[in-house]
Structures are given as C-alpha cells and as structure tokens.
Amino acid sequence: MAQHRLKAVIFDFDGTLAPLNLDFSFLREEVSKIALKYVSESILGSLNHYHILEMIYELEGYLGEKGKIFRKEAFSKLRELEVEAASKKSLFFYTRGVLKKLKETNIIEGIITRTCIEAVVTVFPDYKSYIQAVVTRDDVTRVKPHPEHVMKILNILNIVAEEAIVVGDHPTDIIAGNLVGMKTLGVLTGRTKREDFLKVGATYVFQDIRGLINLI
Ligand SMILES: [Mg+2]
Known part of the structure; x- marks a missing residue:
C-alpha cells in the first residue's frame, strides 16, 4: 500500500456488505x-435528478424555506421503503468473516452509506461488533460522491485519507x-x-470484499 500503511477500511453498505435489492426506479x-x-x-422534470438523493437536494434548494420540510418527508418515505427491502435480505455469507479478520489485524472499520441507519441495523444488527463508525445520509448535508461524506467518517475515526481505503460497488x-x-x-x-x-479511477477492482484480505 505505497508509503502509507493501511489503517482503516471504509465500506459502502448495499451491494458491498449485503446484496443490493433496492429498485431505484420505484x-x-x-x-x-x-x-x-x-x-x-x-x-420537477427540469431538475437534474439522475440519482434520487441529488434530486431531493436540488429540489430542497429550489424550494427555499419549504425545502427542509420536503427533504424530511422524502427521506421518511425512502426510509420506509429501504427498511422494507432490508427486512428481506441478509449480509453476504462471507461479510462477517472478512470484517472479523480485518478487526483481528487491528484495521479500523467504518461504513458510509446513502441509506439510513435503520436499514443497516435491520440487515446487520450486530454491526457494532466490527464497525467503529457509520455515517448515513442523515449525518451529512451531501452524500458521496460528495467528499463531505468520506471526510466526515475520516474525521470521526481520526484517520488521514492516505491511510484508508474505501470499498464500494458503485x-x-x-x-x-x-x-x-x-x-x-x-x-x-x-x-x-x-x-x-x-x-473512474479505482485503485483496485475485486470480485467481492474477500479480495481485501490480500491487501493487509
Ligand atoms: Mg452500494
């Protein structure tokens, strides 16, 4: 890992630690x-809204005073649908094994997700046994790919960017x-x-998170 030892792994959640079963068009x-x-x-049609959260942010900005109320209502609906999808799935069969192995190697582990904490907890109720910090969309003003999302978790974990790797399916x-x-x-x-x-310039591409073990 170049000149910096790997100290932390920041995981995405859906599609990375657990299967992706969200129907984004719905x-x-x-x-x-x-x-x-x-x-x-x-x-609504004139707003740039390829991604749902960015559409919400854009409309929130457009609405001025009412923006926050709209954002809250939209997030609440999303939460309901995400928790419902989460209740129908489990982590990948290898996820806990990989997280345990990293923990034993003293690697700090975190999760950044565009979903809500309720969906994470539904699929991964024991996440605190492995994961030291989770930053969801409710914890930031702008989610990834905005750098605020990754900077927030690095600050919480007290890790500099060069010592960490982000792992995701998107x-x-x-x-x-x-x-x-x-x-x-x-x-x-x-x-x-x-x-x-x-x-988009990924440093590595692996079949799944088990490939991480080769990097530590
Ligand atoms: Mg994902």
Whole structure:
C-alpha cells in the first residue's frame, strides 16, 4: 500500500456488505409523487435528478424555506421503503468473516452509506461488533460522491485519507474516495462492471470484499 500503511477500511453498505435489492426506479417514482406536492411536473422534470438523493437536494434548494420540510418527508418515505427491502435480505455469507479478520489485524472499520441507519441495523444488527463508525445520509448535508461524506467518517475515526481505503460497488464510492486521496476498491457484487470502475479511477477492482484480505 505505497508509503502509507493501511489503517482503516471504509465500506459502502448495499451491494458491498449485503446484496443490493433496492429498485431505484420505484424509489424515484415514490419520491417524485411527494415532490409533485411541492412543484409542478414541468419544474420537477427540469431538475437534474439522475440519482434520487441529488434530486431531493436540488429540489430542497429550489424550494427555499419549504425545502427542509420536503427533504424530511422524502427521506421518511425512502426510509420506509429501504427498511422494507432490508427486512428481506441478509449480509453476504462471507461479510462477517472478512470484517472479523480485518478487526483481528487491528484495521479500523467504518461504513458510509446513502441509506439510513435503520436499514443497516435491520440487515446487520450486530454491526457494532466490527464497525467503529457509520455515517448515513442523515449525518451529512451531501452524500458521496460528495467528499463531505468520506471526510466526515475520516474525521470521526481520526484517520488521514492516505491511510484508508474505501470499498464500494458503485462509482460514487470510488469518486468520493479519489477526491480526498484515499485508495479505492470497487467490488463486482453490485451492478457496476469492472471497466466502469477503471474509468473512474479505482485503485483496485475485486470480485467481492474477500479480495481485501490480500491487501493487509
Ligand atoms: Mg452500494
């Protein structure tokens, strides 16, 4: 790991530690229904909203005073749908084994996720046995790929970026890590292909998180 020893691993959650079973188009539709209580269809259509959370942020900014109320309502609906999806899945069968191995090697472990803590706890009720900090969308003003998300967990863990690697199944994980100078690892257990991880500059691409063991 170059000149810096690896001290911390920051994991994404869905698609990385547990299967990804969220139907993003359905979530977007549900959030759009809420958005339409605040703005017209043409305004909603004019906002750049490829990703759901960014759509919420954009509309929050557009709405001014009412923005916070909209954000709260949208997040609450998302939470309901995410917890429902979470109740239908388990961690990958190897996840606890990898986390345990890292812990035994004195690696600090954290999670950054665009979902809510309730969804994480539903799938991984014993996360505190392995994980020292979780930063969800409710803990930041802007989620990854915004660097605020990764900087927040590095600050909580008191780790400098060069001593940490971010591991995720989506380009947003890699982009966020690269922006602050972390090592980055893409895993192929979500919906992203190897070449797409390489395009955004992932340091490593492995089949799944078990590949991490070779880096410590
Ligand atoms: Mg993910």
